Every structure is written in structure tokens, then in C-alpha cells.
Amino acid sequence: MSIASILQEVFGYASFRGPQQDIINHVVAGGDALVLMPTGGGKSLCYQIPAIARQRAGLGITVVVSPLIALMHDQVGALHEAGVSAAFLNSTLSSEEAYQTEQRLLRGEITLLYAAPERVTTPRFLAQLDTLFERGQLSLFAIDEAHCVSQWGHDFRPEYRALTVLHERYAGVPRMALTATADALTRADIVERLQLEAAAHFVSSFDRPNIRYTIVEKKDASTQLLRFIEREHPGEAGVVYCQSRKRVEEVAAMLAQAGIHALPYHAGLDFRVRQANQNQFLRAEGVVMVATIAFGMGIDKPDVRFVAHLDMPKNIEGYYQETGRAGRDGMAADAWMCYGLQDVVNQRRMIDESPAEEDFKQVMRGKLDALLGLAEATDCRRVRLLRYFGEIYGEATADAPGRPKPGTAPSGGSAAHEMASVGAICHNCDNCLQPPEVWDATDAARKLLSTVYRLQQSSGVSFGAGHTMDIVRGKRTEKVLQRGHETVSTFGLGADYSESQLRAVMRQLIAVGALQVFTSEGFSTLHLTEASRAVLRGEVPVRLRESTHQRPEKRSRSRTVPTPAAASLGQDAMVRFINLKSWRSEVAKAHNLPAYVIFHDATLAAIAERAPQSLADLQHISGLGSRKLEAYGEAVLAVITGASPVLAAAQPA
Known part of the structure; x- marks a missing residue:
């Protein structure tokens, strides 16, 4: 059976999205792959369809390495609903349940088995994989959330490092690593740590236009x-x-x-x-x-x-x-x-006070600077x-949408001011929809930097943002008077600036690297950098957005639309949609699954709009595969025609 047939018959979709087809063909043929695809882009199908295709070809089971119990439960439940034999091994199972699952595994009765990385590398589990490997019944390893293997990633999990055993112990069994988020540094770490140097890379666009x-x-x-x-x-x-x-x-x-x-x-x-x-x-x-x-x-x-x-x-x-x-x-x-500024200070403090090596801290500071640049x-x-x-x-590019072009800025930890845009607008972010008012903050920036410099020169001690701003604004606080800082030459020179304005200037100076925040014994202090000199000389202008809280609020959306998927439905179709959602809720409770595992809202909306009168009318609706048509078709028709809705007899396998 072709992968297109599996897509239609099992999952109820008429066509692939983006690079899915190329990825699936490559893995079905036995190739290794690194897959970067945004959340909601359909990553799970990229290993579920190869698992089904390779098992039907007699190549055995697929092991999915997954870090979370909730994900295992929901994905296995969804596969059962689609008529696919799947199981998980995790701490929610009793000893007897785990044993029964292991026996089904060894008998070749499971298409996809989900397990956490720490379980996969235990001697007991590896011994079971050895048996399958010797029989030629170990088809594929799919390592989900692969960014967890990288110390540079945002969710590093040391147990992922031990997954190198899969390559070393089961040579020839294809492996695919999948993630929604990885900059260039993290991608390189995934390849090295999981020994995927020969793997094909499939990088989808990171854009989520919705x-x-x-x-x-x-x-x-x-x-x-x-x-x-x-x-x-x-x-x-x-x-x-x-x-x-x-x-x-x-x-x-x-x-x-x-x-x-x-x-x-x-x-x-x-x-x-x-x-x-x-x-x-x-x-x-x-x-x-x-x-x-x-x-x-x-x-x-x-x-x-x-x-x-x-x-x-x-x-x-x-x-x-x-x-x-x-x-x-x-x-x-x-x-x-x-x-706000305190967020920046807190994040800097966490980096500075961490026990990590200085090289690692420097990379983390660069990543924080990039986020600050995005925010400002x-x-x-x-x-x-x-x-x-x-x-x-x-x-x-034609072969890999979103693949970095030659000559583009390197990703991952690049300074915010190196991430200049190319002048494009997306029409779906606040800056494009309502361009911010901008003011020239160069004078305020120079006064803040001058104050930091003079405090350091006069007392040999550095101070924090609040105290520095108090001096610039001419506030005679207890701390200012005790330190004699009302005599600093910049005292009161920025009295016309509000605290909000100066805080924004501080954030921007930190974002472009003209100020650094250091933390010691719980106190954060400001320090000049090489980049400070150009701002102090007036060579680098500082232009800031006006405070967004002063801009008018958007109008709220209507409360009458139950879900965006149904927004275009007419009155009669909307009634059908609401009835279908009520029926779906009852089925989900009976199966102990989230409602969307039974049917997505988009599928219910398509059914409500079509108003089918027969099982034939239900065919080819997106998200309604053959198993679901068999299990739920009559019940759906009963809801549509106004008969008493009944729960489908089909229960999870």
C-alpha cells in the first residue's frame, strides 16, 4: 500500500503538507533523517506513516522515544482511534500491564511503541530490542523532541545523550530525530550527539502565519x-x-x-x-x-x-x-x-549565578540579547x-523551505543589532498592524551612560538601574544623599524624562550591548562596554518605540462563535456543529480521551457544512479515515438527521 493510501485510509487526509511526503518516502526507504518542523506542522505523521508502511512490509515495529507521559497517552489513543496498533511503556502502567505490553511487543503485535528515553536505555528494554533486532523485526527509531539532547537547547535532558546506544547497538536500523525548535548551534549538537552525520536534513519554514x-x-x-x-x-x-x-x-x-x-x-x-x-x-x-x-x-x-x-x-x-x-x-x-527591565535583570542574574562554564554563559547571554532585540x-x-x-x-529554497540561504546572518545567539530586518512586513504582528511611534532617545542614552561612567570613576563602585535613573532624573533619595551622588555632574540632567522612558532606554542599551548587567551576591550592577563609546560620542543613534500601553486597545471578538473552525458556518450548519461537539464530548469521556483525538473541530465543521445523509456522503471528509468512518459513521448521521445520538460501540483497542 502506498503512503498516500495510508494517509487517506488511516488518517483521513487527502494530501500531504509541506515536506511530509519527501520525509516519509526517505524514511520508508530506510534513510536516517533530521526533521525540523514547526508545532502543528504534522511531525507525528512523518514517523507514524513510515511505521505503518514498514510494518506492512514485514520490517517490524517502530520505537518512538518521547519525553512525556501525557503525549504518549494521547498519541497512542489517537492511533487506536485510527485503527493502528500502538502502545506505551511508562510509570502509569502496573507491573502486569507493562509485562503484557512487553509480551505483545515480542510477539510483533505492536506497530508503534512509545517509551521515555530513560526506559529505552535500561538493560531490560535493550535486551528486548536485541531480540527484535536478531529477528529482523526492529524497523525504525523515532526520537521526538530531539532538541532535548543539546546543552544549547532550551530543554536539555541528559538522559537523551544515552540514546547514542541505538546507533551503536542496532546498526542499519533507520533513525529520525524530530523537533520544532532548534537554531544552528542546537542542530549541530543534535547531529553530533545522536551520530546523525549521514542523515538527510528536512527543514521546514519556521513561520506560523496564523x-x-x-x-x-x-x-x-x-x-x-x-x-x-x-x-x-x-x-x-x-x-x-x-x-x-x-x-x-x-x-x-x-x-x-x-x-x-x-x-x-x-x-x-x-x-x-x-x-x-x-x-x-x-x-x-x-x-x-x-x-x-x-x-x-x-x-x-x-x-x-x-x-x-x-x-x-x-x-x-x-x-x-x-x-x-x-x-x-x-x-x-x-x-x-x-x-520590563526587571525581566532582563532577572534573566541576566540567573545566567551569571549559574554554575556553568563561562563559554556556556556567554552563549546564553547572546541568546537572551537576541530575544531582547526581538522585544524592543x-x-x-x-x-x-x-x-x-x-x-x-x-x-x-525548492528542496527545503526555510533552509538558511548562503550569506544570511548566522542563527542562534547572534546579537540583537546583527539581526537587521530586510524591510518586509507580515501584517500579523503588532508592529506591522499598528506601527509604533518612535522617539529619538540618543540624548537620554548618553546621559545614562555618562552617569554609569561617572559613578564608576568617582567611587570605584558600580550601581544598579534604579539608582542610576534616580541620579539622571534628579531624585534626592536617601541612597543618593547618603552616597553624595547629588554632586554627580549628570544629576538632574534628565529630569524631563519619565521613569518609564529611561527604563526603555536602559533595555535598549542592554539589547545592543552598550550596557551589561552583572550580578554578585544578589545585587545587579551596570557596566559600560566597548559599544558604549560610540553611543556616548553620538555616533550611534538610539531610537525607541513609544510605550505600547498608551495605544488604544483592540476591540474584542464576538463571544457567539464557538470556535474559529465554525466561523463561516450558516445558522443551520452551526446548530449541527454544536450538536456534533456535544456528541463528541460524550464519546471522548467514554474513551477517556481528549475530544480532539476523536475528531478535530475542523472535521466536525466540515461534516456540519456538508450535512451528510449517508455513509457515502461522509467519505473523503478531511480527518475521517476508514476506521473512524466504520466506528462513528452511523452515530454521526444520527446526530445530523436529528435522531437520538448514540455512542459508537467501538472502544479503544
């Missing part, structure tokens, strides 16, 4: 977040990322008090509470998860309408990975972030974001 990027200056973050959700995404699912566990709980409580169904998630919560909250997020509609970055990897929920950051992430890779959890269904979604940008954010990953917006 996501609108908005970054605002932090004033009252909680109020700003609440206003954003109430005006832009009332009743819709979203994820809010915070830096600390305490902040997670505070924000979740604040949102809940405002009438938003919000739940907390962080590593300090009891496991059962975390699991229950995650299950609610996946299975219920309109839940907002407030979380640390411990939450999110492998979450396949397609209808997340927004991802918000209340604190600045560590780097662009983390930001891209986290924002990519919005709009996996391809419908409109928002990536919203508010940040006055031009297209999408252009800058894509250039970080080596992609020129609007351009792609």
Missing part, C-alpha cells in the same frame, strides 16, 4: 493579562507562562476570581493535582492553564487560542516553542508577552524571529 505576535511594555502585568483575555479571548483555551511557582498560583487565583476558568501547573504541586489540572485543560473547553515552563511539551491540544508570557523567557527558542502551542489547528491565535524591535517581529533561525521571510 499566530499574531504582540509584545507590550510591562506596567501592571496581571491587569494587562486580564484585559487581554477578556477583550480578545473570552471563554477560550490558553496558556499563561510565569517565571516562578508562586507567581503561577497568584495569577491563576486572580483569573479565577475574575470568572475565568484558570488552573495552576508547576512542579511543586502534588502530582495528582498537576495531572488533574492537565486533564481538565486537555479535555474541557475554555480552560486557561497558568504554568511554569514545566508545562507544555508534547501538548497536542489544537484549539489553544493564545499563549501569554507574563515574564520574558530565556531565549528565542523557548519563546518560539511555547508560543507554538497556540493555533495548532491552523486557525487564528495570539502570542502575547509583556516584559520597532520593525516586523516575524521577520526578526525567522531570521534568528536562518530564514528570510517570504523566501524558501
Whole structure:
């Protein structure tokens, strides 16, 4: 059976997207591959279809290395719904259940087996793989979230390093590494650590055109977040990322008090509470998860309408990975972030105080600078974001969309001022939709830098941002008077500037490398750099955006549309859609699966619009494969025709 037939029969899709077909053909033929594809781009099909094709060809089982239990459960459930034999081995299974799964594995009854990296490298599991390998029944290794192998990545997991055993022990078994996020440095590390030097590289475009990027200056973050959700995404699912566990709980409580169904998630919560909250997020509609970055990897929920950051992430890779959890269904979604000078100071402090080697710290500082440059940008954010990953917006090579062009800026850790845009606009970020007002901050920058210089010269001691700004603004604080800093020649020279303006200037100076922040014993201080000289001489102009909080708010979207997928449906079709969603919810509960595993909203909307009257009418609807047609076709028709909806008899395999 051809891969196109598997795509249609098993998964219900008529055609491949982007480079999927080339990737699948390469792996089915036995080639190794490194696959970089954005979240929602269809990575899972790139190993699921080869697994099915190679097993049907008598080549045995595929082992999927996956880092998260929730991802394993949902993907195995989805494969069962599609009629594919799949299983997982993880800590949620009893000893008897694990034993039964292992026996099915050895009998060749499983097409895809999901397991965590730490389990894959145990002597017991390797012995079972040895048996399969000796029988010629070990078909493929798919290493998901492959960026976890790299110390330069945003989610390094040491246990991934041990996966080199797969190449060393099972020579000839094809391997593919897949990730949604990796700059050039991380990609090179993946290749080296997993010994994929001979693998073909498939790099899709990193662009997510359905996501609108908005970054605002932090004033009252909680109020700003609440206003954003109430005006832009009332009743819709979203994820809010915070830096600390305490902040997670505070924000979740604040949102809940405002009438938003919000739940907390962080590593300090009891496991059962975390699991229950995650299950609610996946299975219920309109839940907002407030979380640390411990939450999110492998979450396949397609209808997340927004991802918000209340604190600045560590780097662009983390930001891209986290924002990519919005709009996996391809419908409109928002990536919203508010940040301030303290975010920059906190991130610098974490880098400076880490026990890592200085070379590693320097790379991390460069990555943070790149993110700060993105946040401070006055031009297209999408252009800058894509250039970080080596992609020129609007351009792609014929063989690999998004592959870096010769002569483009190197990605990964490049300084913010080296990421100049090419003047393109995307029409779906805040800077393109509402170009910011810009003011000449060169004078303010020179006064701040001069103050840092004079403080260092006069006392031999460096000071922090707040104290430096107090001197420039002429504020006679207790600390200023105790230190005698009212006599500094720059005292009061910037009295006309607001604290907000000077903070913005500070952020920009840090972004372009004209100021550095160092942390010692819990205190952060400012220091001049080689780049300071050009700004002090007036050779480098500093132009800043006006505060975004003063700009008019967008109008809220209508509360009457239950989901973007149904936005174009007429009145009768909308009624059918709502009835189908209600039926789907009952089926999902019976199968203990998220509703989207049964059918995506887009599939239900297509059914509602077509109003099928027979099983033949249901054929060739996207997302409705032969197994689902057999299992649910009659029930769907009953809902459409107004008969009493019944649960499909089919249960997960």
C-alpha cells in the first residue's frame, strides 16, 4: 500500500503538507533523517506513516522515544482511534500491564511503541530490542523532541545523550530525530550527539502565519493579562507562562476570581493535582492553564487560542516553542508577552549565578540579547524571529523551505543589532498592524551612560538601574544623599524624562550591548562596554518605540462563535456543529480521551457544512479515515438527521 493510501485510509487526509511526503518516502526507504518542523506542522505523521508502511512490509515495529507521559497517552489513543496498533511503556502502567505490553511487543503485535528515553536505555528494554533486532523485526527509531539532547537547547535532558546506544547497538536500523525548535548551534549538537552525520536534513519554514505576535511594555502585568483575555479571548483555551511557582498560583487565583476558568501547573504541586489540572485543560473547553515552563511539551491540544508570557523567557527558542502551542489547528491565535527591565535583570542574574562554564554563559547571554532585540524591535517581529533561525521571510529554497540561504546572518545567539530586518512586513504582528511611534532617545542614552561612567570613576563602585535613573532624573533619595551622588555632574540632567522612558532606554542599551548587567551576591550592577563609546560620542543613534500601553486597545471578538473552525458556518450548519461537539464530548469521556483525538473541530465543521445523509456522503471528509468512518459513521448521521445520538460501540483497542 502506498503512503498516500495510508494517509487517506488511516488518517483521513487527502494530501500531504509541506515536506511530509519527501520525509516519509526517505524514511520508508530506510534513510536516517533530521526533521525540523514547526508545532502543528504534522511531525507525528512523518514517523507514524513510515511505521505503518514498514510494518506492512514485514520490517517490524517502530520505537518512538518521547519525553512525556501525557503525549504518549494521547498519541497512542489517537492511533487506536485510527485503527493502528500502538502502545506505551511508562510509570502509569502496573507491573502486569507493562509485562503484557512487553509480551505483545515480542510477539510483533505492536506497530508503534512509545517509551521515555530513560526506559529505552535500561538493560531490560535493550535486551528486548536485541531480540527484535536478531529477528529482523526492529524497523525504525523515532526520537521526538530531539532538541532535548543539546546543552544549547532550551530543554536539555541528559538522559537523551544515552540514546547514542541505538546507533551503536542496532546498526542499519533507520533513525529520525524530530523537533520544532532548534537554531544552528542546537542542530549541530543534535547531529553530533545522536551520530546523525549521514542523515538527510528536512527543514521546514519556521513561520506560523496564523499566530499574531504582540509584545507590550510591562506596567501592571496581571491587569494587562486580564484585559487581554477578556477583550480578545473570552471563554477560550490558553496558556499563561510565569517565571516562578508562586507567581503561577497568584495569577491563576486572580483569573479565577475574575470568572475565568484558570488552573495552576508547576512542579511543586502534588502530582495528582498537576495531572488533574492537565486533564481538565486537555479535555474541557475554555480552560486557561497558568504554568511554569514545566508545562507544555508534547501538548497536542489544537484549539489553544493564545499563549501569554507574563515574564520574558530565556531565549528565542523557548519563546518560539511555547508560543507554538497556540493555533495548532491552523486557525487564528495570539502570542502575547509583556516584559520590563526587571525581566532582563532577572534573566541576566540567573545566567551569571549559574554554575556553568563561562563559554556556556556567554552563549546564553547572546541568546537572551537576541530575544531582547526581538522585544524592543520597532520593525516586523516575524521577520526578526525567522531570521534568528536562518530564514528570510517570504523566501524558501525548492528542496527545503526555510533552509538558511548562503550569506544570511548566522542563527542562534547572534546579537540583537546583527539581526537587521530586510524591510518586509507580515501584517500579523503588532508592529506591522499598528506601527509604533518612535522617539529619538540618543540624548537620554548618553546621559545614562555618562552617569554609569561617572559613578564608576568617582567611587570605584558600580550601581544598579534604579539608582542610576534616580541620579539622571534628579531624585534626592536617601541612597543618593547618603552616597553624595547629588554632586554627580549628570544629576538632574534628565529630569524631563519619565521613569518609564529611561527604563526603555536602559533595555535598549542592554539589547545592543552598550550596557551589561552583572550580578554578585544578589545585587545587579551596570557596566559600560566597548559599544558604549560610540553611543556616548553620538555616533550611534538610539531610537525607541513609544510605550505600547498608551495605544488604544483592540476591540474584542464576538463571544457567539464557538470556535474559529465554525466561523463561516450558516445558522443551520452551526446548530449541527454544536450538536456534533456535544456528541463528541460524550464519546471522548467514554474513551477517556481528549475530544480532539476523536475528531478535530475542523472535521466536525466540515461534516456540519456538508450535512451528510449517508455513509457515502461522509467519505473523503478531511480527518475521517476508514476506521473512524466504520466506528462513528452511523452515530454521526444520527446526530445530523436529528435522531437520538448514540455512542459508537467501538472502544479503544
